[in-house]
Amino acid sequence: EEALKDADFIQECASENYSLKTKLMNTIGKYAKPNSIIASSSSGLLPTRIYSKCKNPERALIGHPFNPVYLLPGVEIVPGKKTSKKYLLEANKFYKSISMNPVMVKHELPGYLCDRLQEALWREGLHIINEGHASTEDLDRVIEDxxxxxxxxxxxxxxxxxxxxxxxxxxxxxxxxxxxxxxxxxxxxxxxxxxxxxxxxxxxxxxxxxxxxxxxxxxxxxxxxxxxxxxxxxxxxxxx
Incomplete structure (x- = not known):
């Protein structure tokens, strides 16, 4: 409660679990200021479901960064169905102020943008390896080179x-x-x-x-x- 009451921007980084995140967001929403932005670092869960029990869900969104976060500037901002454009723009401004390069996703979708692309590549790699066409090193090298x-x-x-x-x-x-x-x-x-x-x-x-x-x-x-x-x-x- 003490940590949340005066915060303008809150970044939640709990494990990828709907039950855990929904419960956590409910708690955060109770103690955070009504106009503070609540962002989740989720890498693929739907924000509308995560924030289903959060107070003032219009200020809640996804702010998905990439590892290592301290080096990579990318971050996906994903709105829920109740997220206000005002808070999306404020989140965009905040991330830019800390030298990140946000991409505003137009609508919520499972996996967002980058992880869906990475998932497609990963899935194909698993098919190739499973069928004995190449090793993991082979596949990494053809991408690297x-x-x-x-x-x-x-x-x-x-x-x-x-x-x-x-x-x-x-x-x-x-x-x-x-x-x-x-x-x-x-x-x-x-x-x-x-x-x-x-x-x-x-x-x-x-x-x-x-x-x-x-x-x-x-x-x-x-x-x-x-x-x-x-x-x-x-x-x-x-x-x-």
Missing amino acids: GPGLRWSLMGTFLTFHLAGGKSGMRHMLEQFGPALKLPWTKLKAPNLSKSLINRLVEGTKKQSKGKSISQIANIRDEYLVELQKLRKKYENKIRH
């Missing part, structure tokens, strides 16, 4: 935008879109509708900030050269 280097600068969508050449994402989808129907993975791909294509094209166009494909590629290449120099410096400390 391939897309992992790119991912630290740009994500999957901007990477595929570059893969389309001068025409960007639209050409990439025209050329490689049919591959989504091939049975390469155990995951079902969504139908590549005109609406989805347009969202992907417009999304990557916005990400590009007006830069051409060649400009982004040059930045990426310079970055990868410098990143590999840095990586060489530290990878021996991990592997030996």
